[in-house]
Amino acid sequence: MKPLTPEQSMYTCVRCGACRDACPTLDITGREADGPRGRVLMARSLLEDRIPVNAEIEEQMSRCLLCSACVDACPVNVQVPEIVMLAKEKIAEHKKSPFLVRTLKRFFFNHLLPHPRRLQFLGHLLWLYQQSGLRWLVHKLGILKLFPDSAQQMEAVLPDLLPPSERKPLPSFTPGCSEQNKRAGKVALFRGCIMDVMFRETNRHSIELLARSGFDVVVPDDQVCCGALMYHNGQKDTTLELAKKNIEVFEKLDVDYIISNAGGCGAMLKEYEELFRHEPEWLERARAFCHKIRDISEVIVEQGTLPKAVGNGETVTYQPSCHLQYVMQVKRAPEQLLSRVANLHYRPLPESNLCCGSAGIYNLLQPKMAGDILHKKMGYVKETSAHVIITANPGCLLQMKAGVHSEGLQNSVKVVHIVDLLAESVERAEKQASTG
Amino acid sequence: MIEKIISELQRVIDKERVLWRKTDMMTYAYDASFATQLEPKEPEAVVIPLSTDEVQACVQLANKYQVPLYPRGAATGQTGGAVPIKGGIVLDMSKMDRIIEVDDENFQVIVEPGIIQANLNAALKKYGLFFPPDPGSSKMCTVGGMISNNSSGLRAVKYGVTRQYVLGLEIVLPTGEVIVTGGEKSRALKSVSGYDLAHLMIGSEGTLGIVTRIRLKLLPLPPARGIVLCSFPKIEQAIEGVRAVYHSGIIPSAIEIMDIYATRAANKMRPDLNLPETEALLLFEVDGNKDIVALQVKTISEALKSHTDYVKFSDDPEQCENLWQSRKIVGAAVGNLKPGGIRVYGGEDICVPFSRLPEAIRRIHEITNSYNIVCGIYGHVGDGNLHTAPIIDINNQQEVEKAKQMIEEIHHLAIELGGTTTAEHGVGIVRAPYMEIEHGQALDVMRRLKKTLDPNNILNPGKMALPT
Ligand SMILES: Cc1cc2nc3c(=O)[nH]c(=O)nc-3n(C[C@H](O)[C@H](O)[C@H](O)COP(=O)(O)OP(=O)(O)OC[C@H]3O[C@@H](n4cnc5c(N)ncnc54)[C@H](O)[C@@H]3O)c2cc1C
Ligand code: SF4
Ligand code: SF4
Ligand code: SF4
Numbered sequence: 001m002k003p004l005t006p007e008q009s010m011y012t013c014v015r016c017g018a019c020r021d022a023c024p025t026l027d028i029t030g031r032e033a034d035g036p037r038g039r040v041l042m043a044r045s046l047l048e049d050r051i052p053v054n055a056e057i058e059e060q061m062s063r064c065l066l067c068s069a070c071v072d073a074c075p076v077n078v079q080v081p082e083i084v085m086l087a088k089e090k091i092a093e094h095k096k097s098p099f100l101v102r103t104l105k106r107f108f109f110n111h112l113l114p115h116p117r118r119l120q121f122l123g124h125l126l127w128l129y130q131q132s133g134l135r136w137l138v139h140k141l142g143i144l145k146l147f148p149d150s151a152q153q154m155e156a157v158l159p160d161l162l163p164p165s166e167r168k169p170l171p172s173f174t175p176g177c178s179e180q181n182k183r184a185g186k187v188a189l190f191r192g193c194i195m196d197v198m199f200r201e202t203n204r205h206s207i208e209l210l211a212r213s214g215f216d217v218v219v220p221d222d223q224v225c226c227g228a229l230m231y232h233n234g235q236k237d238t239t240l241e242l243a244k245k246n247i248e249v250f251e252k253l254d255v256d257y258i259i260s261n262a263g264g265c266g267a268m269l270k271e272y273e274e275l276f277r278h279e280p281e282w283l284e285r286a287r288a289f290c291h292k293i294r295d296i297s298e299v300i301v302e303q304g305t306l307p308k309a310v311g312n313g314e315t316v317t318y319q320p321s322c323h324l325q326y327v328m329q330v331k332r333a334p335e336q337l338l339s340r341v342a343n344l345h346y347r348p349l350p351e352s353n354l355c356c357g358s359a360g361i362y363n364l365l366q367p368k369m370a371g372d373i374l375h376k377k378m379g380y381v382k383e384t385s386a387h388v389i390i391t392a393n394p395g396c397l398l399q400m401k402a403g404v405h406s407e408g409l410q411n412s413v414k415v416v417h418i419v420d421l422l423a424e425s426v427e428r429a430e431k432q433a434s435t436g
Numbered sequence: 437m438i439e440k441i442i443s444e445l446q447r448v449i450d451k452e453r454v455l456w457r458k459t460d461m462m463t464y465a466y467d468a469s470f471a472t473q474l475e476p477k478e479p480e481a482v483v484i485p486l487s488t489d490e491v492q493a494c495v496q497l498a499n500k501y502q503v504p505l506y507p508r509g510a511a512t513g514q515t516g517g518a519v520p521i522k523g524g525i526v527l528d529m530s531k532m533d534r535i536i537e538v539d540d541e542n543f544q545v546i547v548e549p550g551i552i553q554a555n556l557n558a559a560l561k562k563y564g565l566f567f568p569p570d571p572g573s574s575k576m577c578t579v580g581g582m583i584s585n586n587s588s589g590l591r592a593v594k595y596g597v598t599r600q601y602v603l604g605l606e607i608v609l610p611t612g613e614v615i616v617t618g619g620e621k622s623r624a625l626k627s628v629s630g631y632d633l634a635h636l637m638i639g640s641e642g643t644l645g646i647v648t649r650i651r652l653k654l655l656p657l658p659p660a661r662g663i664v665l666c667s668f669p670k671i672e673q674a675i676e677g678v679r680a681v682y683h684s685g686i687i688p689s690a691i692e693i694m695d696i697y698a699t700r701a702a703n704k705m706r707p708d709l710n711l712p713e714t715e716a717l718l719l720f721e722v723d724g725n726k727d728i729v730a731l732q733v734k735t736i737s738e739a740l741k742s743h744t745d746y747v748k749f750s751d752d753p754e755q756c757e758n759l760w761q762s763r764k765i766v767g768a769a770v771g772n773l774k775p776g777g778i779r780v781y782g783g784e785d786i787c788v789p790f791s792r793l794p795e796a797i798r799r800i801h802e803i804t805n806s807y808n809i810v811c812g813i814y815g816h817v818g819d820g821n822l823h824t825a826p827i828i829d830i831n832n833q834q835e836v837e838k839a840k841q842m843i844e845e846i847h848h849l850a851i852e853l854g855g856t857t858t859a860e861h862g863v864g865i866v867r868a869p870y871m872e873i874e875h876g877q878a879l880d881v882m883r884r885l886k887k888t889l890d891p892n893n894i895l896n897p898g899k900m901a902l903p904t
Contacts, residue, residue, distance in 0.1 A: 011831070012771065012778050015468045017512040017576040021552055030484045030531035031455060031463075032511070038463035045462060060459050073575075075768030076778075 001273050001287075006082035010047075013040045013078045019070035024354040025063055028372045033060055036070035036080045043087035053094040061087050063369060065362055066232070067322035067355035089234055110238055114193075114225055170196075174207050174217040177307075184214035184304040185256040187294075190246075192265045193225035195394055205423035206261045206296055212426055213304035217259075223249050228268035231275075232360060243272050244282065247289045257294045257303075261419050263324030263393035264360075269293045270328060295324060296419060297333035297392065306337060309425035310432060311344030316421070317386035318346070319377070319400055321393030322355045334392055334418050341425045347384040351377075358399030370399075371406075378403045381413070389415045438480040441501050441525070445483060448493045453484040453531075464526045465519065467511040470780040470843075471866050472519045474836065479506070479520040484528045488606065488614060488648040494527055495646070496612045498894045506896050507642040509550065509581030512573045514781040515864025517585065517641050521898045527646065529580050535559055536649070542623045543654045544603065549580025549647045565654040568595035571860070572767055580647050585862040586639035590690040590721075590763075593818035595655070597860070598638065605634045606649035610890035618651060625653060636885075641862055642896040644889050658723035661689070662733035662751035663759040665719050666744045667712040671695075671794040674716035677743040678790075678817060681720065684739040686732050690721040691818035692763050695797060697773060698812035698825075702762040705769040709762055712746055716797075718817065719763050726751070763814075770812040770825040777810070777827040780839060782866065783846035787821040787859030799849055800824055807842040809835070821859040863900045871901035 004012065019036040020026060026035035033042065042060055045051045066081040074080070170191060176183050187210060191203050210217045223246055227239035246269070250258050260266030273290045276282040300306055318338060324330050338346045357363055357373035381389060381403070389404070391397045400415045438456075445454045455461075465476035480503075485491045498505040504524030511518050520526050533550035540563040547556060553574040557566050571577060571589035581587070583605070588597035603625065604618025617633040637645055668674040678691055694702070694717040703711055711717060722732040733749045740747050750756050771779045788796045797813060804811040804826065815822040824846060828835045847857045847870055857870045871879050879901065886893075886902045893903060 014771075014778055014781075015466055015473060015511075016573070017468065017510050018573075020510055020576050021555070029452070030528060031460065031482075032528070033455075033460050033463045041463055041466075042459050051459070051462075056457055056459055075765070076771055 001277065002077070002079065004077070004079070005277075006079045006086055009077060009079045010040060010044050010083050010086075012076045013037065013074075014076065015041075016075070018075055019073045019078075019080070022069040022073035022353065024065060024067065024069065024357070024373050025369060027354060028369060028376070034063055036074070036078070039064055040078060040080055040083055043083045046087050046090060053091050057087070058091050058095070061091065063366060065322075065355050065357070065359040067359060068326035069322060069353060069355065072326040085232070085234075092234060105233065110235070114230075114238065114242055169221065170200075170203055170207060170219045172219055172221060174211045176210075176214045176216045177212050183216070186216040186218070186254070187257045187259050187299065188250055188253050188255040189217055189219045190223065190226070190258055190260045190265060190269065190293075191219060192260070192262050192394075195262050195265065199394055199397075199417065202261060202417045202419050205417075205419045206259070209300070209419055209423045209426065210259065210296065210304070212307050213300045215299075215304055218253060218255060220249050220253060226265045226268040228264055229360065231268065231271075240275060243275055243286070247272065247282070247285050250289060250292070251285060255292070257299055258289070258292045259294055259296050259299055261296045261392070261417070263295070263321030263328060263330075264395055266293055266295050267323035267327035293328075295328055295330045295333065295392070297337050298328075298330045301333040301336050306340055306422070307426050308429040308433070309341040309422060310429040311341045311421075311425050312428070313343050313345075314387045315345040315347055315385060316388040316390055317349045317381060317384040318352065318390045318418070319349055319356055319381075319396055320352055321391065321396050322359070324392050325353070334390070337418070337422060338390065341422070342429075344425070347386055349384055349386075350380045352380075356396050356399045356403070358395040360395065363399060363402070374399065374403045374406070378407045378409075382407075387413060388421070389413060390418050390421055391415065392418050437501060438503070441497055441503060442481050444497055445481065445494065449483060449485065449490050453486070455482040455484070456480070464508070464511075464528070467513045467516060467518055468781055469514045469516045469519075469864070469866055470782040470839070472516045473780070473830065477516075477519050477521045478523075479526040480523050482526045482528055484531050486531055488608065491527065491529075491608045491646055491648055492612060492614055494525065495608050495610065495894070498525060499610075499612060499892055502892060502894070504897045505646075505894050507580070507584070507646045509578030509584070510552070510573075510576050512577045513581065513585065513864065514784060514861045515641075515858075515866040517862055517864035517896075517899060518581075519865070521865060529646070530578060532648065533578070538563060538565075539623060540565060540654075542625070543656075544623060544625075544651060545654055546649065546651050547579060549583070549650060550578050553577055553579055553582060560654065561657065564657050566657040567601060567652055568655055569598045569601065579650060579652075583638050583647055583650065584640065584642045585860070588816075588819075588860045590692065590816060592816060592821075592860075593691055594687050594689045599635060601653045602634055602638055602650065603653050604651035605637055605647050607633075607637055607645035607647055609645050610892070610895040614648075615645075616649075639862070641864065641900055643886060643899055643902055644895070646895070658689075658725070660726045660729045660751065660753075661721060661723040661756060662729040662749065663719060663721055663756045664733055664736045664740070664747065664749040665717070665759045665762075666740050666748070667699075667714045667746040668716045668718070668744050669714050671716045671797050673743050674718050674817075675790070675793050677718060677740050680739045680743060681736050684735050686722065686735055688720045688732075688736070688818070689723045690719070691816070692719040692721075693717070693813075693815055693817035693822075694719075694762065694766055695801075695813040697810065698766050698770060698814040699762070701769040701771075701773050701812055702766050704772045705765055706761060709758075711762055714746075717762070719760065721760070766812070766814050767823075767825070770827060773810045773812060774827045774829075777829050779825045779827050780830065781861075782826065782839065783843035784823050784825065785821070785858045785861040786824070786846060786850035786855055787819060788850060788853045788855035790820045792853045792855070793817065793820055793822075796822060796849065796853055796855070799853075800846060803842060803845050803849065807838050809839060809842055816859075819859065820855065865899060868899065868901040 023035045032038040064084045070080045227242040231239040272286040276286040357370035363370035404413045461478040465478040466472040506520045506526045508518035530550040532548040534548045536546040571587045582598045606616045729751050811826045857867045
């Protein structure tokens with residue numbers, strides 16, 4: 001658990017500026033107000049009622065990506081994102097959003113995300129949209145033009161969903177392959193909500209990769225969404241409900257680790273302990289749960305054995321997810337795994353420490369800033385001459401795809417989740433071994 | 437009137453880089469100093485220039501309308517140096533941060549002032565070169581800010597201070613002319629042609645000109661380093677230890693001291709460091725090629741043997757990193773000495789003659805005890821430079837007042853011991869009250885220089901006890 005609450009940590013900022021160079025938004029504009037130090041000061045002034053709630057402060061607070069890079073850089077661990085969230089909560093109290101927005105939000109956060117089945121149904125609809133003439137029609141009629149550029153781009157880069165017939169439930173138990181590897185332990189996969197609808201293939205590959213690295217893998221069917229989106233939209237009650245449910249589901253399993261393959265989900269799961277700071281009856285259970293959370297790369301590097309893997313001779317680079325590197329503190333594992341793949345040229349991405357600008361729905365809410373951040377990022381990608389950008393989080397994956405799209409690199413650059421690349425490379429190695 | 441200036445500024449500079457909204461102004465009202473944390477001072481406008489031309493345009497407008505102008509790097513300064521204490525316009529130089537040219541054949545680099553020290557060195561690494569002055573703030577401060585404060589840091593014992601590396605500057609004068617001193621076209625490493633205007637600018641804290649381009653001398657990056665960590669029951673023994681090392685014929689790249697409170701704080705933050713909590717902990721760093729490092733580490737440990745029974749050393753990179761940890765975290769760790777307290781920057785940069793270090797440390801402890809304020813001391817002992825870190829509850833008015841008085845006493849102590857109130861952080865507004873005692877008649881010459889170069893008192897007015 002964090003030693004200080006956000007309120008306490010707000011007062012420990014000594015204005016040393018150590019966070020400045022880590023901040024992606026400050027990197028774009030150079031305005032002190034677009035950096036962590038400025039944000040802490042503004043939030044504090046607002047929370048102490050020294051400045052009023054108005055459009056200006058609302059705009060300032062909404063420019064933070066909440067990426068946590070500054071927390072990582074701060075010598076005294078000032079919880080900048082949480083402090084910004086406190087300010088946002090105060091702003092929200094003063095400003096009721098329009099009825100329609102509230103209703104939509106409530107529907108989305110309370111009636112959709114927490115329910116895997118409903119989400120799957122939405123997935124079916126989306127598949128239908130993609131497969132039927134509807135998408136063609138929408139494009140033809142220019143309906144998308146009514147939406148902001150970033151939303152248009154997102155529509156264009158959404159992955160093609162698997163048809164409902166192929167989106168079968170994930171196997172509830174997969175034994176670790178012990179021919180090549182010693183048994184490394186028993187793990188449970190956290191499948192995520194949106195992840196499981198849009199990136200079912202990646203979840204499937206995660207199971208394969210873990211099993212081939214020596215782990216027995218279970219996937220409990222009654223797990224629910226991690227709650228990240230609700231939490232960050234101020235729906236704490238729903239978040240707590242989901243957290244309790246997940247804790248109950250996973251503590252029944254007797255596994256060594258709970259594995260996440262999405263930095264955003266993993267980071268939220270690690271926050272559960274913090275959520276129950278004031279609920280002693282849940283705190284212990286939450287702590288035990290949190291101690292088991294691992295990112296898939298991390299657990300393979302530390303506990304498992306990646307089987308022989310062979311690439312396709314391509315040049316790859318890696319864009320880390322902020323939540324993975326700064327909140328989960330998984331910094332080297334993904335690159336270590338990539339370096340173990342034969343016939344793959346890995347080039348480090350310059351300034352990879354900076355967020356890609358995706359940050360939940362930031363790219364929809366702050367299209368200009370997100371666009372500038374992404375444009376800069378794509379410049380670095382070009383410097384590496386990579387054919388493949390590897391990511392470890394669905395948000396970053398979509399954002400990098402949007403970047404590839406807007407820079408017109410669709411034909412030369414692919415964006416791939418690290419699990420997919422690794423699973424395919426392992427498979428390739430196996431095929432080569434059996435044929436050669 | 438400021439509206440008029442803002443609209444004129446917007447005509448020459450991108451609207452997005454001319455700031456005037458209330459919240460923006462709040463965020464330019466401070467640096468890292470205790471003083472501006474207590475009393476922030478907001479500007480009326482901020483400009484983020486991208487070129488010398490834009491800087492020049494700002495200076496011309498400031499003269500036209502007679503408003504003050506304050507150059508600012510990353511505002512990591514601890515003296516209020518870049519803070520607009522008289523209103524007016526802040527020039528945020530941090531976006532002019534390009535490396536213009538690495539001339540590795542001549543061991544030189546030309547940069548814009550906003551570049552961050554650590555980023556410059558990261559870029560120089562592939563040439564096997566480096567810019568040695570390394571303040572504790574190297575990851576955040578700008579080279580322009582370093583020049584203006586003549587910053588140094590851990591490795592000043594061996595490599596000296598920023599001043600020693602500046603070969604030439606492009607400067608926008610307070611009256612708007614652009615001069616190049618120690619020219620960009622020249623690549624000479626030495627020159628005595630004319631008055632040394634570049635060095636007049638260094639340490640002038642943004643009162644005599646705005647630095648827009650910098651030509652720096654570089655040194656070869658030492659491939660290896662080694663660390664010796666040792667602890668002494670008494671401060672006097674520690675100083676004897678340093679003397680013994682000097683007499684062994686070695687100039688370490690850094691010699692750092694931590695007092696018992698600083699050590700205790702480091703242990704609290706990182707129990708695995710497990711440092712002995714005695715009156716003084718010393719860290720020696722040596723660098724050079726691998727063989728030389730190994731030899732130096734051995735010689736230093738030998739030299740220290742008769743002064744202490746606790747010596748740890750290594751020339752293995754990973755081990756070194758570990759031994760160096762206590763020094764790296766101490767600035768942040770001291771905050772742990774008192775729950776609910778934060779470290780404030782004040783009286784934090786005194787420098788005394790080497791021979792009087794034990795007395796200085798003892799007397800600082802006496803002073804801080806008499807105020808009942810927890811305070812860690814650490815610093816660059818090889819130069820006699822001590823950083824004191826008072827930890828107070830900044831929301832407690834009584835404690836704030838006590839701290840102010842205590843800081844005053846520490847400054848007077850430095851002067852009494854034949855030292856200075858600031859070794860590297862500068863004067864700004866915080867040390868202005870001591871300028872008269874420290875400089876006497878020389879302050880008058882500084883004031884005359886200021887008046888000659890800046891007749892309208894446009895640039896960074898109210899700092900360094902210059903005319904107001
Ligand atoms: C944690 C911490 C540790 C530190 N450790 C050290 C240390 O070990 N050694 C040390 O020397 N200092 C240290 N400092 C102090 C400070 O970081 C240095 O003085 C630094 O060089 C200031 O750089 P800056 O870019 O932040 O300048 P600022 O604080 O923005 O400005 C400092 C001064 O430079 C002037 N200035 C800035 N840019 C220009 C320009 N382009 N042209 C003209 N004038 C300009 C400003 O007007 C001001 O007077 C430390 C500070 C912190 C917070
Ligand atoms: S948030 Fe942390 S790093 Fe940033 S100025 Fe405050 S104390 Fe320094
Ligand atoms: S969370 Fe990210 S965007 Fe927000 S202040 Fe910190 S580093 Fe900047
Ligand atoms: S982070 Fe994962 S589980 Fe949580 S809301 Fe997002 S997709 Fe769903």
